[in-house]
Amino acid sequence: MQAAERLVAERGLHGVRVSEVVKEAGQRNNSAVTYHFGSWEKLLFAVWDSHTIPINIERAALVADARDHDRFDLQAMMRAYLDPLVADMARHSPSYWARFSEQWLATINLDYLTLDAEAEADQPRTESVMVVHALLMDIRDALHHLPEDSRDRRVALMGRYVIGALAAWEREDDPVVPLDDLRRELFSTALAVLQAP
Template identity: 30%
Template sequence: MQIDDSRAALLDAGERLIAERGVDVPLREIATAAGQRNNSAVHYYFDSRTGLIEAIVDRRMNWLEDRRMQLLAASEADGTAHDIRTLVAMLAGPILELIGRTGVTHYGRFLEVVRAHPVIADARRLAGADRAAVRIIATRLTAALAQLPPRRRRQRLETMATIMFALIADYERTLEAGLRTPDPGDADEIVDMIVAMLTVPATDPAATRADEPTRPAESGA
């Protein structure tokens, strides 16, 4: 097995086993699942558990970034660049496209598992906040929710990633279990649920300080 093939096999095995069993799955089991006889293979290729997780995230991130840039360009052309639903679809849609590709079967569940685990020291990296497309989408989402009091707006945008990853992971689970088959409307339904959470009117806006600063959302692995 060539070095590139060995590395890719470890990434595949790590993504699957972390998704199925959690981030603390023994590294030797990841190595065995990848066809490696050396139990230290993960350390050899990635230095540590954190290095493996970051590598799994990074290998998908470039494709997601490119796809979101394409969607941003299309939204500029058709005049929907600041529409809330369009912006949410740019975050969730590419992940759903990705897990629909051959060989990508556990990425949604992997993201759900690792996003809140302390092994990820920099949540911004996992969210893709260092990528231009995510920064643009986050800034526009913040502006699109200007009708909400600042604290509510910040809370909803920070919660959006949790809900998005949970919905995508659950969808991926049901596909694998055979409880549903892919449908063209699946992405629309997930986006609709996220948008509903973001836009539901605040019940007690007077109780929220209007002068509290708001940070842009940083979500969208």
């Protein structure tokens, strides 16, 4: 899983052959991915789940706390979206998760919150995905200053901005900006993206 995550993060979903992942993982059996995961797609979903499950457990706790204290506003929603992503990156050294996510985002429509059913078949459909989807829908519903038909796109743009910035940070060999400083700046600028007219 680590080999697949790193190679996809560095070269994209379509730039990696299964045989390269097998070799990078130190496996001799060319069928190792099929044996352990069933398919290349299931391996990618396993990588996805290895990050999104803990991230979305943290998100669900932040959402529940904000709701319990009647503070579930746009700022609380953005903290619930961003802070667990950054915390996950901080747990891994080096981190590849933002770059992996960026590669996945590069393969889907701009307005990924409103994909059609056929396109959705290519997306992970785990319970953890539903947590972030519900949070993104809450963010969308809080954008009262925008016409309804542009709210999904604005949330999708914000998500691409956040993931792209975090991926750029991961690519730096010796980041100039500490991750927590980047988190604070991203919080402000992503909020501005959402609140812009």
